[in-house]
Amino acid sequence: MNSRLASIIRKEFIQIMRDKRTLVIILIIPIMQLFLLGYSATTDIRNVPLAVLDQCRCPESRALLDAYRAADYFLLAYDVGSEDEIRILIEQGDARAGIIIPPDYNAALAEGHAQVAFILDGADASAGSTMLAAATLIGQEHATALMMEKLERSGMDVENFQPPLEVRTRVWYNPDLVSSHFMIPGVIGMILFAITSILTATAIVRERERGTIEQLIVTPIRPWELVVGKVLPYVILAFIDTLEVLAIGHWWFGVPVRGALWLILTCSGLLLLSGLGIGLFASTIANTQQEAMLTVWMTLLPSIFLSGFFFPLEAMPKVLQWISYIVPLRYYLVIIRALLIKGVGIPAIWQEMLALSLFGLLILGAAAARFRKRLD
Amino acid sequence: MSETVIAVENLTRRFGDFTAVDHVNFTVEAGEIVGYLGPNGCGKTTTIRMLLGLLEPSEGRAAVLGFDAFRQSEEVRARAGYMSQKFALYDDLTVLENLAFYGGVYGIRQGAPIEAALDLVGLSDHRAEMTRSLSAGWRQRLALAIALVHRPKLLFLDEPTSGVDPTARRAFWDLIYELAAQGVTVLVTTHYMDEAEYCGRVGIMRAGQLLAMDTPAKLKSTVIPGEVWEVHVEPLEAGLAGLQNAEGVLRVGLSGDHLRVIARPGLGAETLRRAAQVRGPSPARVERGEPTLEDVFLSLARI
Numbered sequence: 001m002n003s004r005l006a007s008i009i010r011k012e013f014i015q016i017m018r019d020k021r022t023l024v025i026i027l028i029i030p031i032m033q034l035f036l037l038g039y040s041a042t043t044d045i046r047n048v049p050l051a052v053l054d055q056c057r058c059p060e061s062r063a064l065l066d067a068y069r070a071a072d073y074f075l076l077a078y079d080v081g082s083e084d085e086i087r088i089l090i091e092q093g094d095a096r097a098g099i100i101i102p103p104d105y106n107a108a109l110a111e112g113h114a115q116v117a118f119i120l121d122g123a124d125a126s127a128g129s130t131m132l133a134a135a136t137l138i139g140q141e142h143a144t145a146l147m148m149e150k151l152e153r154s155g156m157d158v159e160n161f162q163p164p165l166e167v168r169t170r171v172w173y174n175p176d177l178v179s180s181h182f183m184i185p186g187v188i189g190m191i192l193f194a195i196t197s198i199l200t201a202t203a204i205v206r207e208r209e210r211g212t213i214e215q216l217i218v219t220p221i222r223p224w225e226l227v228v229g230k231v232l233p234y235v236i237l238a239f240i241d242t243l244e245v246l247a248i249g250h251w252w253f254g255v256p257v258r259g260a261l262w263l264i265l266t267c268s269g270l271l272l273l274s275g276l277g278i279g280l281f282a283s284t285i286a287n288t289q290q291e292a293m294l295t296v297w298m299t300l301l302p303s304i305f306l307s308g309f310f311f312p313l314e315a316m317p318k319v320l321q322w323i324s325y326i327v328p329l330r331y332y333l334v335i336i337r338a339l340l341i342k343g344v345g346i347p348a349i350w351q352e353m354l355a356l357s358l359f360g361l362l363i364l365g366a367a368a369a370r371f372r373k374r375l376d
Numbered sequence: 377m378s379e380t381v382i383a384v385e386n387l388t389r390r391f392g393d394f395t396a397v398d399h400v401n402f403t404v405e406a407g408e409i410v411g412y413l414g415p416n417g418c419g420k421t422t423t424i425r426m427l428l429g430l431l432e433p434s435e436g437r438a439a440v441l442g443f444d445a446f447r448q449s450e451e452v453r454a455r456a457g458y459m460s461q462k463f464a465l466y467d468d469l470t471v472l473e474n475l476a477f478y479g480g481v482y483g484i485r486q487g488a489p490i491e492a493a494l495d496l497v498g499l500s501d502h503r504a505e506m507t508r509s510l511s512a513g514w515r516q517r518l519a520l521a522i523a524l525v526h527r528p529k530l531l532f533l534d535e536p537t538s539g540v541d542p543t544a545r546r547a548f549w550d551l552i553y554e555l556a557a558q559g560v561t562v563l564v565t566t567h568y569m570d571e572a573e574y575c576g577r578v579g580i581m582r583a584g585q586l587l588a589m590d591t592p593a594k595l596k597s598t599v600i601p602g603e604v605w606e607v608h609v610e611p612l613e614a615g616l617a618g619l620q621n622a623e624g625v626l627r628v629g630l631s632g633d634h635l636r637v638i639a640r641p642g643l644g645a646e647t648l649r650r651a652a653q654v655r656g657p658s659p660a661r662v663e664r665g666e667p668t669l670e671d672v673f674l675s676l677a678r679i
Contacts, residue, residue: 007481211462215478
């Protein structure tokens with residue numbers, strides 16, 4: 001390696017190692033984010049507190065409640081005496097749902113037209129829709145069971161009875177539909193992108209802030225050597241973070257790593273091109289480290305929202321979907337989710353890889369051209 | 377006999393409407409110590425930046441070590457040393473690490489040139505110290521060592537002594553002489569008049585224009601239009617006003633606790649004394665003064 005490049009890399013490493021606080025932040029923050037998002041950003045519904053108004057108190061109503069108890073979606077938390085009590089519990093947030101069984105439930109059931117009411121707190125739309133589906137499904141399953149019993153009593157041969165249509169669902173790749181399997185690959189992308197862009201921008205602007213950039217320019221150092229030498233140590237840190245998050249995601253959260261590790265790292269490298277480019281670009285605009293941080297954040301936040309990290313792109317308005325095509329992180333999330341969970345190979349993701357490379361080189365090239373101008 | 381190290385022709389730099397450097401011409405020969413004297417913002421730093429190719433001249437050109445300063449700046453930079461007024465040091469590196477870094481950037485891998493630079497500036501015993509804990513004087517020496525680590529033939533020093541105490545400044549100039557004795561050409565900017573006296577030749581700069589450039593002695597004898605007098609009077613303002621209007625007085629300026637007057641030769645001390653105390657009750661004390669670069673500056677500044 002040439003002596004100029006080696007000197008910068010060595011210097012940068014000394015400075016990183018000496019700044020323990022920043023080093024710890026770089027290595028610890030991803031783990032914190034991973035745990036935070038792995039646990040908090042979940043749409044899985046478990047043990048929703050349910051208020052029960054059972055006005056019948058008969059064996060039939062108890063059988064229905066048992067059906068709700070058996071599926072662990074709901075926790076039969078409150079036994080109440082009136083509808084108002086359900087309202088108050090839901091308003092206070094103590095209960096998220098209520099079930100009302102009418103006094104004549106057993107009689108109506110015998111006649112074949114019983115009804116129960118199910119009340120849901122829809123304030124949280126995504127949790128509400130999951131609860132709605134669960135409540136409906138449990139009710140329908142119980143109704144089917146009751147129907148079979150009735151048919152059996154009427155002398156029909158239930159063993160050989162076949163319903164005319166049966167939908168058999170099979171969920172691939174993530175059979176339990178665990179949210180964290182969707183979130184954690186996203187966290188990897190977000191961390192990789194955020195760390196490289198922020199650190200690149202601040203590392204270069206720091207030289208300008210301290211006035212050392214002027215001294216560097218009058219040395220025989222080339223602009224590319226300066227950029228590469230300064231960011232290479234941070235690229236290495238970003239890869240350490242990637243492996244860190246991948247390992248914890250796999251062994252702690254049970255996220256599968258089905259694709260080849262070399263392919264995962266290669267694609268992560270392609271994302272780094274964009275992160276470096278944006279960081280470098282910000283460094284040509286900003287004069288202080290704060291300005292650099294802000295500039296990067298302004299591109300980072302829309303990137304995260306338009307990448308499909310939290311919300312599926314398919315659910316967004318068409319315009320936002322179009323804009324998302326210029327967000328490099330979007331392609332990476334498609335790639336990393338496919339690699340980790342589906343375990344695909346290059347044939348399935350080559351288009352995204354190509355898009356990621358093109359964007360990376362484009363941004364990096366534009367930033368480098370600007371950087372050169374600022375230097376001279 | 378001597379070779380021209382810097383040749384500047386009509387060098388001009390404009391920033392929008394503002395002309396920072398205005399058609400400057402001068403040459404510097406090998407082994408000279410040339411001072412560039414002028415107040416802050418008069419275009420000294422802009423001139424040096426153009427000589428190093430950091431800024432493109434709006435007009436004119438500069439040849440440094442035989443290369444075009446802007447188009448062949450890489451050639452110039454490899455052979456010239458530069459010490460900026462900010463002392464471009466890394467606070468979180470030690471003295472040795474700073475020096476080794478810049479050495480490496482110039483392709484110096486072995487320790488000998490780095491040791492030599494440390495020795496020269498007298499920082500050998502402080503090599504392991506963290507740069508942020510150094511005094512201003514030591515920081516200045518380290519910045520000089522960095523500018524010298526690749527043994528340049530030409531050294532640009534931009535306000536090298538700003539913020540440094542007088543003792544350290546004196547020691548710093550001893551170093552500069554040592555370098556010049558080894559054949560290094562030095563171009564140094566300063567706004568300290570006393571420092572400019574140390575230079576072989578001095579250029580006087582004001583508002584972007586190079587008003588004169590010569591040896592301090594020559595400047596004093598040619599530029600100052602009359603005899604130099606020191607006038608001590610209370611209050612100073614009244615004395616200033618009185619002298620400004622007096623017949624035969626060419627220049628009057630404040631200099632610390634007294635007034636400096638340049639008067640037509642032959643104008644007696646008595647005339648000055650009378651002019652100085654038109655209003656003041658206290659008698660003025662008038663003495664002949666040694667001409668200094670300050671008087672040169674004063675003379676040129678009012679043209």
